[in-house]
Amino acid sequence: MKKFFFVVTFFVTIVFFLISSFLIFECVHYSNLSVFSQEEEKIKKEMDSIHSKSKDLEEKMKKIRMESEDKVGLLELWKKEYQKVKNN
């Protein structure tokens, strides 16, 4: 009987030893949050660069839109005229 308990205890100990080892590996893996910080920094840097580029481009767009108002109208006009001739 004592032998049986001993064997059971032995296996349970082994099992829990393995579980602990596995959990230690998990803890080590999940505690490594610095990977995210690096990635976050990289993404934020890229986003900042896109923001500043977008801002510059929006300024340019404002200017070009104002300057090209007539041209946009003209393009629409010629598209309409072309369609009329094409459907003729």
Added chain:
Amino acid sequence: MEKRVSKSKKQLNHKTTKFLHSSHSFYYLLFFMILFIGISILLYFHASSLKKQYSTREMEISELKKQLKKEKKEYQVLVDDYHKYQNLDSSIEDIKKNYFKKIKEMEDAIIRGESDKKIAYLTFDDGPYYNTYRIFDILDQYDVKATFFTTNINGEYCYDNKSENCWIRYPEYLKKGHTIANHTYTHAIFRGLYNSTDSFMDAVVKQEDLVKELTGGYVTNILRFPGGSPTAKNLKDPIIERLRERGYGWVDWNAKDGDGGRLDSREQAWDIFTSSIDENIEVILFHDYNGITTEILPDAIDYLKNNGYQMFPLFYESNMIHK
């Protein structure tokens, strides 16, 4: 030999029994079991909390990535839009080219007798005048595009309304889809225009420069001789040669309402106009300044439409333009 084996078996059994009977070793084992169970429980909770933090960060990063992707897409749309604006001029030129190509095909079919369509090119000489706006209004109302053979007779201010600036009409021609053509800067038929090829070409280049300046770069390439090409007499051929060198084509007219000469009444203009419309492709001569022309223009457009004519602005490649 057998004795030796059975002896060693006995010894082993004895040791095992001794070990098992030793309560110390069992308690050690039990202690380790409980220790590992405890550690496992603690590690489980710790790992769970770390896992939660990890997945939160993972989600945050994935959100950031999504946002970055979205912003990149929006930026690309902005860049594409910007390029579209930058390429507006070439887009307009391309579509105009295709538009005139279609009209040329129509002309070719008419000339070959393969089409029963008819084309009328409305042309207005000597402008811009103050009255040009009334012409614009009528053409807009009928959705018709025309050709304006421009001169600088009026100068900056309109002859028919000195308080009005005539030069501001130049961009208007283009904005409305009309063709600006060259009718020389001075139109001085009896005051030196036809003295020599050079005097004529000077007036052509000056008008070309004026149009370029006032429209922001539009280059004229169609010309009408003031008074018509026969007015140039023996200078006609050398002038045409010079015009060709400069990339110009020229055109007279084959229909009119007589507004270039003396017109006594609307009826007279109408009769001249209707009797001159007898070909499948017409280049009709009008003048911007003439009140009678302005009066009959709506009826003239209706008349042309009712007789199957389609109206277009003139273009360099047209068969009606001599090169």
